Amino acid sequence: ALDAVTFGEVMAMFVAGQAGPLEQVEQYRRALAGAEYNVAVGLARLGHRTGWIGRVGDDPFGHYALAELARHGIDASLVTVDPAAPTAFQIKSSAPGGEPRVVYFRAHSAGSRLAPSAAADARVAGARHLHATGIPLALSAELRAFAHRAVTVARGVGATVSVDPNLRPALWPDRRTMVRAVNDLALRADWVLPGVAEGEVLTGRREPEGIAAWYLERGVRLVAVKRGAQGAELYTADGERWSCPPFAVEAVDTVGAGDGFAAGLISASLDGEPREAWLARASAVGALATTSTGDQDGLPDRAALAALVGEGVPR
Numbered sequence: 001a002l003d004a005v006t007f008g009e010v011m012a013m014f015v016a017g018q019a020g021p022l023e024q025v026e027q028y029r030r031a032l033a034g035a036e037y038n039v040a041v042g043l044a045r046l047g048h049r050t051g052w053i054g055r056v057g058d059d060p061f062g063h064y065a066l067a068e069l070a071r072h073g074i075d076a077s078l079v080t081v082d083p084a085a086p087t088a089f090q091i092k093s094s095a096p097g098g099e100p101r102v103v104y105f106r107a108h109s110a111g112s113r114l115a116p117s118a119a120a121d122a123r124v125a126g127a128r129h130l131h132a133t134g135i136p137l138a139l140s141a142e143l144r145a146f147a148h149r150a151v152t153v154a155r156g157v158g159a160t161v162s163v164d165p166n167l168r169p170a171l172w173p174d175r176r177t178m179v180r181a182v183n184d185l186a187l188r189a190d191w192v193l194p195g196v197a198e199g200e201v202l203t204g205r206r207e208p209e210g211i212a213a214w215y216l217e218r219g220v221r222l223v224a225v226k227r228g229a230q231g232a233e234l235y236t237a238d239g240e241r242w243s244c245p246p247f248a249v250e251a252v253d254t255v256g257a258g259d260g261f262a263a264g265l266i267s268a269s270l271d272g273e274p275r276e277a278w279l280a281r282a283s284a285v286g287a288l289a290t291t292s293t294g295d296q297d298g299l300p301d302r303a304a305l306a307a308l309v310g311e312g313v314p315r
């Protein structure tokens with residue numbers, strides 16, 4: 001049995017080795033990308049038994065992903081190698097101090113062909129927690145079905161379910177379709193973890209409190225609103241409210257902070273920590289995720305987490 005399970009698409013990522021437009025970049029450094037994969041790495045590094053479900057192509061990128069899953073000790077027994085479709089990849093510009101440009105090569109990828117199965121149902125049913133994001137919903141009808149099926153199975157066995165909206169407007173035909181599809185899934189979750197800008201798109205409300213209330217009124221039990229370098233706030237259906245200022249770190253690449261945050265929150269829950277400690281762990285893992293350029297390199301083990309959180313619990 002697993003502590004936590006997640007699913008989605010993992011991609012090879014090529015990060016520009018020099019600043020400037022991607023059209024002119026000559027050298028790239030290879031890495032792996034995928035929001036749910038990042039969360040799985042974060043959980044595994046904290047010692048939780050973690051599974052990731054997906055499909056990769058029978059190509060060097062796919063075999064690289066399998067090797068990385070194994071290296072991190074993530075259960076990948078339900079990762080299928082697709083003989084007929086390629087592993088997706090993306091290229092990312094180097095934009096020190098700014099937002100990098102990301103270009104995807106992911107249409108018709110192996111990852112988009114993950115479909116529901118009895119084996120996946122059994123794996124999800126054996127885990128204490130399911131984590132999903134809004135990205136698979138944009139990729140294919142099969143993945144959309146997989147996401148809803150996984151939530152149904154997890155809820156059926158009494159596992160907790162978290163959804164990080166992870167809005168990717170570039171992957172959707174229009175904003176309305178995106179908002180409807182992501183909220184359809186989010187409203188079936190126990191926890192929803194939007195960034196504040198995403199929360200505004202999804203609920204039409206501007207402030208963290210209003211965004212949280214929108215979900216809590218509709219049956220979600222816990223909402224964490226992420227505010228980047230301004231910290232995060234957590235609201236529960238029991239009327240609790242916590243806020244956590246950002247931990248002081250040297251941020252070099254903020255991509256993946258939200259995934260680290262999710263891993264930290266899930267980790268605190270799996271450990272049976274008191275609710276007031278959850279947000280601090282989530283915020284600390286999110287902060288540490290920003291301290292390296294790779295999407296997973298900054299994710300802490302227990303020692304690195306303890307070193308940052310220390311004895312005090314910010315609130």
Ligand code: ATP
Nearest residue numbers: 195226227228231232246251256257258283286287
């Ligand atoms: P992304 O999708 O890019 O990973 P996100 O919007 O999901 O981002 P953020 O709000 O950027 O998530 O980050 C999640 C959490 O990580 C924040 O709420 C905060 O606790 C922590 N964090 C992010 N950036 C910083 C930073 N520069 N310094 C300290 N903590 C940070």
